[in-house]
Amino acid sequence: EVQLVESGGTLVNPGGSLRLACAASGFSFSDAWMNWVRQVPGKGLEWVGRIKSKSDAVTTDYAAPVRGRFTLSRDDSKSTLSLQMNSLTPEDTAVYYCTTEQQLIGGLDVWGQGTTVTVSS
Amino acid sequence: SYELTQPPSVSVSPGQTASIACSGHKLGDKYASWYQQKPGQSPVLVIYQDTKRPSGIPERFSGSNSGNTATLTISGTQPMDEGHYYCQAWDSSAGNVFGSGTEVTVL
Numbered sequence: 001e002v003q004l005v006e007s008g009g010t011l012v013n014p015g016g017s018l019r020l021a022c023a024a025s026g027f028s029f030s031d032a033w034m035n036w037v038r039q040v041p042g043k044g045l046e047w048v049g050r051i052k053s054k055s056d057a058v059t060t061d062y063a064a065p066v067r068g069r070f071t072l073s074r075d076d077s078k079s080t081l082s083l084q085m086n087s088l089t090p091e092d093t094a095v096y097y098c099t100t101e102q103q104l105i106g107g108l109d110v111w112g113q114g115t116t117v118t119v120s121s
Numbered sequence: 122s123y124e125l126t127q128p129p130s131v132s133v134s135p136g137q138t139a140s141i142a143c144s145g146h147k148l149g150d151k152y153a154s155w156y157q158q159k160p161g162q163s164p165v166l167v168i169y170q171d172t173k174r175p176s177g178i179p180e181r182f183s184g185s186n187s188g189n190t191a192t193l194t195i196s197g198t199q200p201m202d203e204g205h206y207y208c209q210a211w212d213s214s215a216g217n218v219f220g221s222g223t224e225v226t227v228l
Contacts, residue, residue: 038163045156045164045207047217061216064122069172097163106152106211107169114163 002026002110003100009115016088016119022081022098022112029079030054033101036072036083038094038117045062050101065091081088081099088119123212125220127163132226139195141207141223146189151210153191155184159204161194167206 008020024032033056036048049062051072060072071084081098095116099108125145143153157166166175168184171191181196181228191210195202208220 039219044205045158045209045219047209048221052219071162096163101217102169105170106209107154107166107175108156108164108209108217109166109169109175110164111163118135 002100003079003114004100004110006096006098006112006115011118011120012088012121013114013121014089017086018088018117020083020085020096020115020117022083024079024100026079027100027110028069029074030085031075031102032086034074034081035099035101036077036081037097037099037111038092039097039114040094048083048096053103060091085117088117090119093117094121122198123210123215123218125157125208125210125218127137127220127223128205128209129222131219132228135200135227136181136197139198139202139225141193141208141225143220144192145187145191145210145218147174148189148191148210149187150188151212152185153186154209155168155182155191155193156209157209158207159201160175165209175189178194196223198225 005023005024035050049072052059069087073082095114097114098112100110152175156164158164171186206223
């Protein structure tokens, strides 16, 4: 079974840092392009960033609101995707989903259950 | 930046056809995808590459994309189709952009 399981979400103070993880199973993680998408409760979906596979040079792309503060990385040996979040603000409060992406044709086809990040003092 | 615009809500009677438009500059030159999200659940991909359905998605879901508008059509809408629907496309400057979302109500 193809599965993504996020973890690491918690309450953090403004200005703080947090690292989220996404454990993948049931597919060839090393070949997958992976994304993070977030959603403020009751609001729409917002793309955070993407990391391509090693064969595509592990290229990363970020949404403007998080560029320079967030970093995507991957450990193919552990089938794990990570999101390092620094300089957090209350506007980063959201449910964070990791997803797979169908290369070149688009479509985020597998989603995790999400992990909740709350930035508040 | 790149933006995708959707109507906030669409209402449809059971068994009728619901159409949701997604507008963006030269969207027809990009691949559009659509997602269904029900309360308390993660989004589910229902259309990708403009017109294709993933395995397990009912045939009543179809898509098109031309010019500046992509459209998701639900034929023979069922009560289980209620939820929020989001379009999405990749833009070389903005990344994976999502539409604002449309709430579908089956009355």
